[in-house]
Amino acid sequence: MTPIKTAIALFAGTGLVAGLAVAGPGPDEDQLVIEGETLITEVAAPEDHPLDTIYSGWRFRSDETQALEIDDFENPAMVAVEYGLDLWDTAAGSSEKSCADCHGDVDSLAGLRANMPKWNEAAGQPWSLEHWINWSITEHQGAEPWKWESEEMLAMTALIGLQSRGMPMTVETEGPMADWIARGKELYYTRVGQLDMACNQCHEDNWGQMIRADHLSQGMINGFPTYRFKWSGLGSLHRRFSGCMKNIRAKPYKRGSDEFVALEAYLAARGAGLSIETPAVRN
Amino acid sequence: MTMTRRDFTRLGLGAAAVAATGLGLAPRPAEAAGTVEEAIAAFTGGAETTEGGIDLGAPEIAENGNTVPIEVAAEGAAAIMLLASGNPSPGVATFRFGKLAAASAASTRIRLAQTQDIVAVAEMKDGSFRKVSRTVKVTIGGCGG
Amino acid sequence: MAKVKPRVKVPRKAEVGEVITIKTLISHPMESGQRKDKKTGELIPRQIINRFVASFEGETVFEAAVEPAVSANPYFSFDMTVPGPGTLAFEWHDDDGSVYAQEKKIKIG
Numbered sequence: 001m002t003p004i005k006t007a008i009a010l011f012a013g014t015g016l017v018a019g020l021a022v023a024g025p026g027p028d029e030d031q032l033v034i035e036g037e038t039l040i041t042e043v044a045a046p047e048d049h050p051l052d053t054i055y056s057g058w059r060f061r062s063d064e065t066q067a068l069e070i071d072d073f074e075n076p077a078m079v080a081v082e083y084g085l086d087l088w089d090t091a092a093g094s095s096e097k098s099c100a101d102c103h104g105d106v107d108s109l110a111g112l113r114a115n116m117p118k119w120n121e122a123a124g125q126p127w128s129l130e131h132w133i134n135w136s137i138t139e140h141q142g143a144e145p146w147k148w149e150s151e152e153m154l155a156m157t158a159l160i161g162l163q164s165r166g167m168p169m170t171v172e173t174e175g176p177m178a179d180w181i182a183r184g185k186e187l188y189y190t191r192v193g194q195l196d197m198a199c200n201q202c203h204e205d206n207w208g209q210m211i212r213a214d215h216l217s218q219g220m221i222n223g224f225p226t227y228r229f230k231w232s233g234l235g236s237l238h239r240r241f242s243g244c245m246k247n248i249r250a251k252p253y254k255r256g257s258d259e260f261v262a263l264e265a266y267l268a269a270r271g272a273g274l275s276i277e278t279p280a281v282r283n
Numbered sequence: 284m285t286m287t288r289r290d291f292t293r294l295g296l297g298a299a300a301v302a303a304t305g306l307g308l309a310p311r312p313a314e315a316a317g318t319v320e321e322a323i324a325a326f327t328g329g330a331e332t333t334e335g336g337i338d339l340g341a342p343e344i345a346e347n348g349n350t351v352p353i354e355v356a357a358e359g360a361a362a363i364m365l366l367a368s369g370n371p372s373p374g375v376a377t378f379r380f381g382k383l384a385a386a387s388a389a390s391t392r393i394r395l396a397q398t399q400d401i402v403a404v405a406e407m408k409d410g411s412f413r414k415v416s417r418t419v420k421v422t423i424g425g426c427g428g
Numbered sequence: 429m430a431k432v433k434p435r436v437k438v439p440r441k442a443e444v445g446e447v448i449t450i451k452t453l454i455s456h457p458m459e460s461g462q463r464k465d466k467k468t469g470e471l472i473p474r475q476i477i478n479r480f481v482a483s484f485e486g487e488t489v490f491e492a493a494v495e496p497a498v499s500a501n502p503y504f505s506f507d508m509t510v511p512g513p514g515t516l517a518f519e520w521h522d523d524d525g526s527v528y529a530q531e532k533k534i535k536i537g
Contacts, residue, residue: 064342064352073437076350076501079455083431151431213422229347232457232500283346350499367497371462374495378506381488385447385507389490392499394460 025215026208027059032277034070037166039275046272050204056274057217057282060208065229069281077158077227077279080151080234084159087152093143102140106163113157113164114276117265119177126180126265129157130236130256148255154234157225161278168275169222171268184266187259193250214283220271221264223280234279237264319366319373323404323414326364326377332404332414337363338388339403339417348395348421356388357405357413363387364406368416369399395421432456436518438532442510450482450490451505454520454528460496477502479521485514510534 032039041056058066068074088099088106103109112118117126127135133156134145146153173181191198202211203219210216224237231239238260242252253259323332340354355363355378365375380387387405395401402416437451454477461474480492480502490506508516513536520528 062342062344062346065346067352068350073435073451073453074503076453076455076503079433079435079453079501082433082435083455229350232349370497372495372497375497376495377493379488379491380506381483381490383484383487383489383508383511385509388507389492390503390505391492392503394497394499 025210027055030059030063030066032056032058032066032070032275034165034277035072039166039277040168040273041275043168043273046269049270050200051218054220054271054274055207055218056222056277057220058223058277058280060215060217061283065281065283068227069277075227075279075281077225077234077281080155080227081159081162081279083151084155087156088159093137093141095140095142097141099136099141106159109160110163111167113161113278114167114169115171116268117171117180117261119172119175124176125258126177126261128238128256128261128264129160131261133157133160149236149239154225154236157236158234158279161225161276164276165278166275168273169268169271171265171272173269173272177265180262180265181269182266184262184264187263188266188270193245193248195248195250197248199244218271219267220274221267222271222274223277223282225278226280226282228282230283317372319368319402322364322366322373323402326404326406327412330410330412332412334414336413337403337405337415339401339415341401341417341419343418344420344422345395346422348397350392351395351419351421352390352392353401354388354390355403356386357403357407358387359407359409360387360405360413361408362406363389364404365391365393366402366404367393367395367399368402370394370396373402375401395419397421432522432526432528434518434520434528434530436516436530436532438516438534440533441535441537444510444512444536446510447507448510448534449505449507450516451503452480452482452518453501453503455501456520456522458496458498458500458502462496475523477520478523479519480504481519481521482506482508483517484508484511489516510536512536 032041041059043054045051045054058069068076072078091098113129117128120127130148130153133153137143138145188199199219202216207216207218221237224240225234227234236255238255241260241263245252337355337357342351345351353365355365357363360380362377362379364377366373367375375393376391378389398420400416400418402414405413407413432455434454439448442448456477458477459472459475461471463472464470465472474496476494476496478494480494481488482490489508492504494502514534516532516534518530
């Protein structure tokens with residue numbers, strides 16, 4: 001058992017999770033300015049939101065961790081972005097075309113990440129950015145799809161996500177998306193796993209507190225894919241979901257599953273207004 | 284909240300290493316040495332070290348031991364060796380500064396297996412040696428797998 | 429093995445005698461040799477960048493002998509006094525014998 005699991009187990013076992021009443025430092029007051037652009041890391045919550053103010057996870061990190069995101073050279077995810085740009089320009093598949101051949105400059109996809117997950121009429125469900133990329137690769141390029149957590153996919157989602165950096169998260173919440181968001185909300189509040197915990201117990205009831213040595217954020221998704229020190233690399237949002245579920249000893253859903261897409265949709269709505277930080281840097 | 288037990292074996296630091304070769308500035312590697320004392324002795328050739336005279340910048344508390352930013356500067360140093368006393372093997376890196384280096388200073392990011400003292404030893408241009416150490420607390424690397 | 433890509437940040441222009449900060453980073457897992465394969469239980473062989481050298485017109489400016497305790501995607505930053513126009517050359521030496529290299533020109537003015 002890893003220590004953090006021990007800690008959660010201890011709190012859960014003594015019924016203290018809901019009232020982890022250790023005085024926590026909360027978010028800090030730092031402003032996130034990347035390459036001269038000020039990002040929104042704090043915003044009034046949308047209507048009918050359980051929180052008054054929502055904060056980016058960046059505000060809960062130490063100065064040293066924060067520093068790696070404010071400079072595009074220091075940010076270790078940027079090597080992946082450069083690799084993504086190579087992929088963007090490389091012809092592949094039966095079409096012998098590159099992404100650039102159809103889309104031009106990658107900044108033509110500015111705003112895309114900010115609207116994810118996005119409704120796909122043909123599929124009859126919302127798709128994550130990874131789904132859209134693989135659809136384009138298979139349908140248009142005639143190439144093999146990438147694995148969700150592959151280096152190629154992470155490089156491409158980081159590259160495309162970066163084009164929306166600084167834009168507020170604005171997922172569609174009306175129409176058929178409403179059902180998916182509701183489904184994600186239900187997952188968010190449903191206790192699962194051997195520790196019998198739900199997302200809200202850490203990220204709504206106890207954000208800002210310390211859970212052992214970890215400073216709990218509100219669990220916002222505006223920085224994904226994110227470079228995590230723990231991973232020594234980039235990882236997808238759905239990988240993060242899996243990690244949380246493993247911590248509470250639940251069997252994670254699959255990456256790209258309906259459950260994770262629904263949760264992503266709900267969290268996108270829950271974090272509406274925060275700036276996209278892709279690729280963010282976290283501990 | 285204090286931390287008492289850490290299990291960072293997965294981090295995997297240390298092990299044998301490859302001897303540095305090549306240019307005239309080839310550093311004297313610390314990796315052959317098993318302990319901090321041995322590494323320092325290998326670096327100094329057994330000469331005395333004076334405490335102080337090195338700026339060693341590191342976070343008081345590192346949020347994750349996988350990536351800990353370190354800055355080191357010692358005016359008048361030809362080389363600086365960094366050691367991590369609490370890692371399976373203490374060697375981290377040895378920097379050598381040529382004539383065009385504007386300062387005997389460098390930054391890097393290192394792995395720390397647990398809360399420990401990091402040590403910097405500087406070989407001064409006059410042949411003397413200096414040493415400083417500093418404690419870095421390492422917290423378990425956050426939730427999530 | 430991840431795609432190994434070096435990155436360096438050097439000002440394109442400088443004055444003679446100006447002090448510039450050089451930042452370098454290379455994408456590399458810095459496999460320590462201590463980690464076990466989760467599936468097989470066997471040790472993953474060590475493979476790290478063991479040496480980094482920056483030189484200006486053939487003269488070494490900064491050199492690092494590197495151990496597995498340096499983080500994945502190794503980062504080094506240092507300062508240089510610009511003696512005049514010329515080319516900065518960077519080399520990262522891998523345990524497997526590969527040498528990754530990059531060059532940056534510095535103009536005066």
